[in-house]
């Protein structure tokens with residue numbers, strides 16, 4: 220490889236750099252919905268302290284526990300989830316054993332591009348939609364973009380709030396990001 224080649228521009232360099240990578244624990248199948256780019260809004264009652272992160276910032280999407288019998292608001296996502304469930308059953312594995320429906324692992328790195336309260340979008344997009352079919356009443360909407368799905372989910376215990384990854388987990392996630400970007 221020539222030394223004259225310009226450095227590869229990467230997602231990691233553009234949005235994450237050397238800043239610490241924080242994680243957000245999200246229940247399944249919502250984490251899968253985000254990691255597969257179906258879900259573009261995360262609903263929370265809070266936002267991170269501005270001395271921690273400010274939009275746009277990258278975070279690791281962590282799959283925590285599984286919510287049973289969830290009906291997703293997007294028919295295409297629902298169909299895909301049901302197909303994954305059938306596939307997992309055929310393989311005689313519990314549903315969370317499917318790679319991206321597993322729990323207690325990091326599935327993807329996602330950019331949060333901003334926050335707004337539901338009142339700011341809910342009545343501006345008729346009839347009953349907010350900024351997204353995933354945006355809920357009474358919640359703060361985290362706007363999501365630039366999803367980088369990790370080829371191998373990284374096992375990790377979850378926590379509340381926006382939490383720093385353990386160093387070994389962060390190294391494993393960054394190594395996969397690097398491979399995705401180059």
Ligand SMILES: [Zn+2]
Nearest residue numbers: 340350354360
């Ligand atoms: Zn919204």
